[in-house]
Amino acid sequence: MMRKVVTGDNRNFMKNRIYRIRKTAVAIAMAAAMTFSLTGCAALDNTRVVFTTGFKENELFRIEDKSCLESEFLVYLYNSQKTYEKGFGSEIWNVNIGDGSMESYVKDKCLVAISQVKAMNLLAVEKGIELTESEISTAAVAASEYLSLLSDDEKKMMGDIDEATLTAMYTEYATADKLYNYIIRDINPEISDDEARTITVEQIVLNTWKHDSKGDKIPLEGAEKEAVRNTALQIQRELGEGTDFSVLMEKYNEAEEGTVSIGKGDVDSEIETAAFNLDNGEISGVIEAQDSYVILKCISTFNREETEANKVRIVEERKREVFGQQYDAFASDLSKILNQGLYDKIHIAETSDGSGSDFFDIYRKHFSE
Template identity: 35%
Template sequence: MKKPKRLLSLILILILLSGCAKRKTEIVLTTDFEENEVFRIDDSSCMKNEVMVYLVNSENSYDILFGPGIWKTKLPVKESSLSASAGAQANPDNKISVSMDNSSPSEITVEEKYKETILARLAQIKALNLLAKKRGLTLSEEEEQKIQAAARFYMDSLNEQETELLDVTVDDIYNMYRDYAIADKLYHEVTDSIEPEISDDAARTITVGSILVKTYKTDPYGKRINYSEEDTRKAYERALEIKSKLDEGTEFDVLADSYYNEDTQSEYTFGRGVMPYALENAAFSLGIGEVSDIIKTEYGYHIIKCRSTFNKEETEKNKLAIINKTRQDSFNALYDEFVTGLKSNLNEPLWKSISYEKTDDINTTGFFDIYDSYFTVIHDEHAPSSKDL
């Protein structure tokens, strides 16, 4: 069973990491929209009630976790485009965008940014359905029956006020579930047969103890601000002091657990391609019990101690992660080639008018969970998930 924390973490990944695509669809501004049509990608449309289902269910879920105050929290604006990645995680190299003209304010609320994320996700699902149609992919009779049952179940869960606010029928919910099921099936059709051979050495993970003297601070939004040249010099002097104490015989763990260490954790287990190169290179060169020299990265000055040169359990997990990444890269290549040149049209006045104010009568949160209860497909880490919204 998927937990609410997964919903939260994946939503925040999309909110905080979404960026400007290198390749975008052609943007065509037009007034030729049907009533309540939010956007169109080629001949595939997204309607207002689809956005409302995503928005209301997701915001209600967040309210349970954090309270309604989260939506007015300010975030720094990094990009002004709206984009959707090919997989569950934001990928700045591979997106389809439905863009709008805006004044590029310095801040945006979580609610505003989350609306962009929903729009991006819906654009992705529509594009994936266009690709599935091109490839001739269809659902089986059993899958269609599951979608019909899930749609009826969700509609039965709504009260009169919720049905009126969402403005949906059982057919609308059926079509939304069907769009997602096709997108999910497409991903697995393309990737399930990809089984690269990954050696223990390629996937090898190690464990190191860590001491860090930072060369940056963070602003209220979590943005990293590098130290001045003078403060960086002082940080290096503290790192030299720590290294001197280690050389004199002070136990590594004593210093790692002291005020000297500015790291958020004192031990890491990782494979290749995860840490900054200088740190990774030093770590994989150490034998068990050996301590590194001072290592400079973008985060500061590190001193590490090798605790294990081969973590079998984590290496097996890393093999799966590498396989999943290989699958994702293959899918991204196919998706990227397809979306290049697609025409996107955004009904900007309608989009800006869409909002949701929580009331005591509107409590629906089950749209995503109900789908998952009918489709017990095991999603790998990078496959589209109904909770990646």
Template identity: 35%
Template sequence: MNTRKRRKTKFGFILIACLLIGVIVIGCTSKSTSIIFVDKLGAKDVFRVNDSVCTLSEAKIYLTNLQDQYESVYGCDMWKTKCGDLTIEDYVKKTVIAQLAQIKSMALFSKQYNIELTQEEKNTLSQAAKEYFSGLSDEQVKDMDITVEDVAKAYSDYLLASKVYSSLTTETNTEVSDDEARVVTVQQIVINKHSLDQSGSIVPSTEEEAKEAYSKANTIYEKAKNGEDFANLAENYSDNDTCELSFGRGKLENSVEKVVFNMENDELSDIIETEDSFYIMKCINSYDIEATDANKEVIIEQRKAKAFDEVYEVFLNGLVSEFNEELWDTVTLGDDGDVKTVNFFDVYNQYFEE
């Protein structure tokens, strides 16, 4: 079991970092943003956003950190495994560039709002950088080609980005009612009206098929109503492999959600019809307090991300970027099975924990 402390996300922009893959790395449809591939970058510069440059050394800090996390869970032999159209290696590399592109962009954004680091923050960053750097082996320092100053710069940009996000979301409404955030736990039986073709696509049901599906659902409903074990019925008859699930509002179809959020513990629903299926629901917990409290935080973060995006996306459209694709293509993962190192964000959180 991996006992490494999970990285904390101090602000919500990491959650939307993948947007930057499209905006900065691959391209953008905005006429005010131009994407230029390797023209003015130095030999060891991975990309530039306006006048802010990300060096290969800085990128390797993030890449090594993420590589360590992946390998601690999945081992060292999965990098060439396909994940959709990409290998896991390519996916991780794109993730790193997206994350760094956003951090660099937000550090630039700080100038518009006169957001700066205090002297105390700079001193603390210096201490954090020394601690992280001291945890690297000589071989890692050589491979990453980094200095303690490189680490301090990476921490500086990250903290600036965090301060920008905090500044732009301070007025976000953080009042979330219990009902808005309420999480319920139910068991379900799903009887599909439709069938699937050889490619797995849904084939719309005929009127006769819909009647047969309802008849089947009604038979199961009568069994449940007469006291037969609901979980057993779900296992034997449901077209959905998931019997028990917990969720908040907005996760299921409206017709199902409307019924579920008005049920009491142990209550059995009537048969609920949607376009594709019939549902029979049994309420296990109409108000999961712990999950509801956690969902409140999720809702608040979603609100903050939305408020931030409204301002930040305008700024993004005015950026010019260059990407040294040829240099980044030379970077590979999995050559060394022992990349374990101190966690870049764990050290950061020790010094800048909320």
């Protein structure tokens, strides 16, 4: 992949970096760390909020008779915190997502993720899905290993997590995973090359937006947008006069990448239509997309490697849709209560170097097929 080198003063650089962090952070879901992922959030829909009454000590929420302790939630939160900081550094927590803070966004994602696991265990009971004795033993081994790799500070950050709680967490996680695989066991659609076709293009992207004083993206209007369009038309003229596309791409492209692979549904419809109508080596006209003017050069009309990978992604999405239909119908009727007072007291703390061990990595190590 070709990446454009960021230039300009430090202020603009930080605004662009903050926007990239926001964009990527929104795209990162907790499900990326999980073996399974869901389409909905029904495990938390219609949740009754309670501040302290009726909860056991350090009980964060309850779905039917399934309880979640603060320490369990902190395991998810701490592992998510490490993932974000590894990618973006500690400055990630200075970023807002919409009207809320990054901390609130990640907390809510963790709450959805762990509540889904709890709800899936209830559905597993209904469907008669249980772990074997061997799988239960594996969960205990995983818990022991993960705990042994944690520093004292890390254990404290996870609410003084203990082996019994971790064993229960791995057991529930494995049960949810087993339920997911059971429900989607017969879902294996044939995906054609045409449906999954992925092409490779070079792009010159001229953004029709700018950052305001807070670093938020706002659309250009009037003369400002017209100036960007005129630049795009000038680039088109230079291409017609024989200037090499890569030279102009390096000079003008405002996207992070110069060479990209595109599948159906990946980009704005205007860009997709133009891209998939190009032949190898052909250059498009100026494309007006939702937030940019774009010029494309087709490098390959059929990227076999990316197409095969896209088939896998499409199949997995179909499986999630099938599972999500059953899960959402079940979870929407569950009784849920949240200890809002305790939840509001939970904050992301400054991390030490720690062990680098990840709860979900340990799970995959022991439960991978």
